[in-house]
Amino acid sequence: MKAIVETGIKQLEIQELPMPKIKKDEVLMKIRANGLCTNDLRDYLGDTKYTYPRIGGHEFSGEIVELGSEVNPKHFFVGDHVVKYIIPYCGECHYCKTGRENLCIEVANSTTFQNPNGISGFFGMSQYIAVKSRDLYKYPKEVPFTHSTFTEPLACVVNSIERAELMFGQDVVIIGGGVMGLFHVILAKLSGTRVILSELNKERRKLAEKLGADVTFDPTKTDPVAFVKEQTGGRGAEVVFNTTALPQIAYQAMELTATGGQTFMFSSMHPNDPVPTDMGSIHSYEKLITGTVSPKIPTFYRAVQLIAKGIVDVTPLLAKTFEYDDCVAAFEYALRPDTLKTIITFD
Numbered sequence: 581m582k583a584i585v586e587t588g589i590k591q592l593e594i595q596e597l598p599m600p601k602i603k604k605d606e607v608l609m610k611i612r613a614n615g616l617c618t619n620d621l622r623d624y625l626g627d628t629k630y631t632y633p634r635i636g637g638h639e640f641s642g643e644i645v646e647l648g649s650e651v652n653p654k655h656f657f658v659g660d661h662v663v664k665y666i667i668p669y670c671g672e673c674h675y676c677k678t679g680r681e682n683l684c685i686e687v688a689n690s691t692t693f694q695n696p697n698g699i700s701g702f703f704g705m706s707q708y709i710a711v712k713s714r715d716l717y718k719y720p721k722e723v724p725f726t727h728s729t730f731t732e733p734l735a736c737v738v739n740s741i742e743r744a745e746l747m748f749g750q751d752v753v754i755i756g757g758g759v760m761g762l763f764h765v766i767l768a769k770l771s772g773t774r775v776i777l778s779e780l781n782k783e784r785r786k787l788a789e790k791l792g793a794d795v796t797f798d799p800t801k802t803d804p805v806a807f808v809k810e811q812t813g814g815r816g817a818e819v820v821f822n823t824t825a826l827p828q829i830a831y832q833a834m835e836l837t838a839t840g841g842q843t844f845m846f847s848s849m850h851p852n853d854p855v856p857t858d859m860g861s862i863h864s865y866e867k868l869i870t871g872t873v874s875p876k877i878p879t880f881y882r883a884v885q886l887i888a889k890g891i892v893d894v895t896p897l898l899a900k901t902f903e904y905d906d907c908v909a910a911f912e913y914a915l916r917p918d919t920l921k922t923i924i925t926f927d
Contacts, residue, residue: 637704
């Protein structure tokens with residue numbers, strides 16, 4: 581099979597690798613499409629600590645071409661269109677046992693990230709992958725593979741929105757109008773809130789308004805804190821989602837949050853510099869600051885339902901597709917600051 585292998589910084593090779601051999605509880609999945617995530621781009625730029633060689637790609641979709649002998653034939657068939665829950669959770673640690681498999685303590689030690697004796701990665705940028713049937717989720721065949729690749733990123737946002745326990749009529753601020761910020765716009769609006777988006781790019785602000793944002797503004801043209809307080813009767817927002825990776829914006833997110841409100845750090849800080857925090861304000865005004873990371877199994881399943889049933893239309897977030905043998909052009913295009921989701925397809 582063919583695979584896009586990262587062999588070093590900005591070094592991609594199309595290599596011929598052995599076909600995966602499936603175990604009794606696995607299926608052989610033919611990958612048809614894979615979305616490029618910010619983490620894939622950091623891998624490409626050498627801005628991570630993961631080992632090379634590496635086959636990235638964790639936003640992938642495809643179809644079943646072979647079933648293991650112990651896979652339940654009532655649940656899966658050859659030809660089913662599927663996606664994979666990609667977190668390599670152990671199922672045995674405290675967090676897995678308490679329904680927080682996205683925090684599994686064994687994930688960081690898996691060969692997904694560090695594999696000095698082989699290839700690291702999620703393997704979404706290869707033509708075939710062996711997948712345990714427990715990690716598979718089916719899609720109707722009329723849903724394009726390019727659309728079902730959005731499952732994992734949407735699931736991350738479902739997790740974020742559900743943790744906020746949004747209430748009807750609340751004011752919600754979302755910082756950043758990339759794919760993840762726009763997914764927050766869509767789901768926050770579905771939750772019955774008034775959505776305010778902070779975003780520099782004019783076209784992204786326009787798109788956010790089409791997707792449901794009630795108010796958008798350019799934080800370089802107006803003072804964000806003053807603007808949000810003006811929009812909210814001087815209080816600030818009950819919930820703020822920061823979908824940017826900049827430490828200085830993290831502090832701003834806390835300033836935008838109302839008394840008794842919640843601040844969610846959705847994105848990893850990059851660089852992960854310390855962020856000053858007004859602990860007195862957190863104490864006196866009962867502000868909650870927390871983070872969200874990766875989907876749990878239930879939130880991943882709900883993302884499948886949102887896309888499969890047409891409740892969330894991912895079409896506006898798809899920027900461009902590239903064939904796998906044009907992978908360098910795909911990565912370079914995805915690095916553009918003004919683009920949205922770039923997808924690599926496999927024949």
